Amino acid sequence: MIAMNRRYLAFADRRLLLNYPAALDSVIDFLFAHVEPGPDRFPDHTFILRQEPSGTCVLDKDGKEIGTAPDSAGMANLLMGEVIYAMIDGVHSGLTLHAAAVALGNKGIWMPGTSGAGKTSLSAWLVNHGYSYLTDELIHCPFGGLKFTTFTRPFNFKQHGMDALDDLLAKTDNRQQLAGEAVTMIQPEVFGRCEPQTTAELALLLFPKFQAGADLVIEPLSAARAGLQLMGCHVNARNLAGHGFPDVVKLCRKVPACRLTYGSFAQLEDSLDSFLELALNGNLAKHHFNTLCRLAARPHSVDKQDTARQEVKKIPLPTPRGEKKKLTIGMATYDDYDGVYFSVQAIGLYHGEVRNDIEILVIDNHPGGSAAASLKKLEALGNYRYVPYLEKTGTAIRDQIFAEADSEYVLCMDSHVLIAPGAIAQLLSYFDDHPACRDLLQGPLLYDNLQTISTHFKPEWNKGMYGVWACDNRGTDENDPPFDIPMQGLGLFACRKKSWPGFHPDFRGFGGEEGYIHEKIRQAGGRTLCLPFLRWLHRFERPDGIPYSVDWQDRIWNYMIGFKELGLDTDAVIQHFNKHLGERVTTDILHRLGLDRRDG
Amino acid sequence: MIDQNKCPHQNKGYMLEELDGELLLYHLDRTTTVYLNNSAALVWHLCDGTNSIAEIIAFLQEKFPKAAGEIADDVNDALVELNGAGALSLG
Numbered sequence: 001m002i003a004m005n006r007r008y009l010a011f012a013d014r015r016l017l018l019n020y021p022a023a024l025d026s027v028i029d030f031l032f033a034h035v036e037p038g039p040d041r042f043p044d045h046t047f048i049l050r051q052e053p054s055g056t057c058v059l060d061k062d063g064k065e066i067g068t069a070p071d072s073a074g075m076a077n078l079l080m081g082e083v084i085y086a087m088i089d090g091v092h093s094g095l096t097l098h099a100a101a102v103a104l105g106n107k108g109i110w111m112p113g114t115s116g117a118g119k120t121s122l123s124a125w126l127v128n129h130g131y132s133y134l135t136d137e138l139i140h141c142p143f144g145g146l147k148f149t150t151f152t153r154p155f156n157f158k159q160h161g162m163d164a165l166d167d168l169l170a171k172t173d174n175r176q177q178l179a180g181e182a183v184t185m186i187q188p189e190v191f192g193r194c195e196p197q198t199t200a201e202l203a204l205l206l207f208p209k210f211q212a213g214a215d216l217v218i219e220p221l222s223a224a225r226a227g228l229q230l231m232g233c234h235v236n237a238r239n240l241a242g243h244g245f246p247d248v249v250k251l252c253r254k255v256p257a258c259r260l261t262y263g264s265f266a267q268l269e270d271s272l273d274s275f276l277e278l279a280l281n282g283n284l285a286k287h288h289f290n291t292l293c294r295l296a297a298r299p300h301s302v303d304k305q306d307t308a309r310q311e312v313k314k315i316p317l318p319t320p321r322g323e324k325k326k327l328t329i330g331m332a333t334y335d336d337y338d339g340v341y342f343s344v345q346a347i348g349l350y351h352g353e354v355r356n357d358i359e360i361l362v363i364d365n366h367p368g369g370s371a372a373a374s375l376k377k378l379e380a381l382g383n384y385r386y387v388p389y390l391e392k393t394g395t396a397i398r399d400q401i402f403a404e405a406d407s408e409y410v411l412c413m414d415s416h417v418l419i420a421p422g423a424i425a426q427l428l429s430y431f432d433d434h435p436a437c438r439d440l441l442q443g444p445l446l447y448d449n450l451q452t453i454s455t456h457f458k459p460e461w462n463k464g465m466y467g468v469w470a471c472d473n474r475g476t477d478e479n480d481p482p483f484d485i486p487m488q489g490l491g492l493f494a495c496r497k498k499s500w501p502g503f504h505p506d507f508r509g510f511g512g513e514e515g516y517i518h519e520k521i522r523q524a525g526g527r528t529l530c531l532p533f534l535r536w537l538h539r540f541e542r543p544d545g546i547p548y549s550v551d552w553q554d555r556i557w558n559y560m561i562g563f564k565e566l567g568l569d570t571d572a573v574i575q576h577f578n579k580h581l582g583e584r585v586t587t588d589i590l591h592r593l594g595l596d597r598r599d600g
Numbered sequence: 601m602i603d604q605n606k607c608p609h610q611n612k613g614y615m616l617e618e619l620d621g622e623l624l625l626y627h628l629d630r631t632t633t634v635y636l637n638n639s640a641a642l643v644w645h646l647c648d649g650t651n652s653i654a655e656i657i658a659f660l661q662e663k664f665p666k667a668a669g670e671i672a673d674d675v676n677d678a679l680v681e682l683n684g685a686g687a688l689s690l691g
Contacts, residue, residue: 222619222620222622223619223622224617224619224620224622224623224624224635224636225622225635227617227619227635228624228633228635231624231626231633232633237631242615242626242628243626243628245615245617245624245626246615246617249617249619252619253619553621581663582662584646584659585663588642591618592618592621
């Protein structure tokens, strides 16, 4: 009588029972050391492993022979494949995906891919670099969340994968492995930590593609592209309603994704680990995630141009706060060094009388860019503060100016605006006379001929924008008293820091701010005033183009949520864009934004 | 070159998900997923069986005058690709 042992194996909502000869205990333990037995219930399938006197192993499933192998290595391979198939076969409680996974703390990285994509090798490299191993094969993600469980087996290296491992394996004496003809299994502890009972949540989808000799490329993937890839790795689709397609899409909407192409482990050193650390812990906006992908995948080249490019990755430190001043003059910039330089230096040259009353605050919205170091150097001026900022881009960055300002009053301006001599001193006097004012203060825009002005915007729609430049004669003499205006371009404005109402937190990109912020000030009990002395010159021409994009989708979104917030008529927004872009395009954009529902 | 008077229409049986202007289509019976970038998604929406290819091109040229020169080729390429993927019929 051959002594038999039994072992339960669980994954997702499946449970299997394996009966095997006691003589194979060490092999079975090698294979399933990290697989939990699961809750005490009747198994979905029962496997019986038999070993014949010749050494041949025979595998039965639910009383039916399903395969044989000539030796224990072959049996290990056969058994692992059949167990995984049986695990996948009946899972209904969530998505089951063919993917490797590692974790750093409670942040999980999935590496979905078909056989040969390099999942196993890449996860071994990551485990060797401090990540915790979860699986190289199978993930289960219950519906509705990002928490997941894994089928944690030993690494299964194909022969070509083994060739790449020499460096990693050389770091340890412990080669816990089971070598077969096609596959070599190695325990994860050989490379690092293995913590399969993690409570990790999915934080990044990383689609690996190993190609010997290829350059390192980290390419951000849109949610739709990630969904396409993930559907190809979705192994229990037929068990799920809609084949799990809506659930895959839902998941891809929530989690950033990128494709990693690499040709050797050497390329990953100092690139992939740094990238992942920032990607997992940075809580990055989509735009910044995309930038990070590009920065991390810069080739490890030695030519001067590439060295210079790599240097721009260093983000300068913010300037420490100085003595509190009466007025902060703040501006945000995105790679516009020239604009900032001339705006700031013009304040120094033509407004020397207020130097001790002001701090100049520059929020750098692209601190990894080529202008960052030069912008930082301007702190030599003494009353200048440089602040790198990555969290938000677009019009709402002005909120950050107010958040950073260390003074009672704030003048917010574009980084390419020049202020008429004497105007800042007059503004400070105005604040002295109206210390608790709740008003938004602006002045006439001066055109490039230095004579023509626009004192305000008329509240009318024109070419996709609410507001049309206009001139009120009460503003033509700079000595005239202030007067109420409906709205004005936001190239320059000032108010008490406490009176700044802020943008709707969901504002994105550019557009929709004029009129919105004015109405918000008025609804809070303030006035929107033109101070005729507060003249400003704005650089409109950009012969080299602008480094950011302005799109209709963002603009319509901002108008719609801004108008809704203030109780204004959103139909007017839709009517204008129907006329300007065409009804079909507008309807399509509203649909994409989820704004086509009356209750939305 | 496809006959520009044809009125392409979307094939039935696809589940559709929009993600930031891009589209993913999934066909339950064929178990195939089709990805459409922003431009192809726009073309797809216009393929309702009533618009001819020439009308689709003219409409897009009017809406995107800066890209007018490339739109005819882009639309035809997208239609060929979507037809090949089984997502629409050319009419």
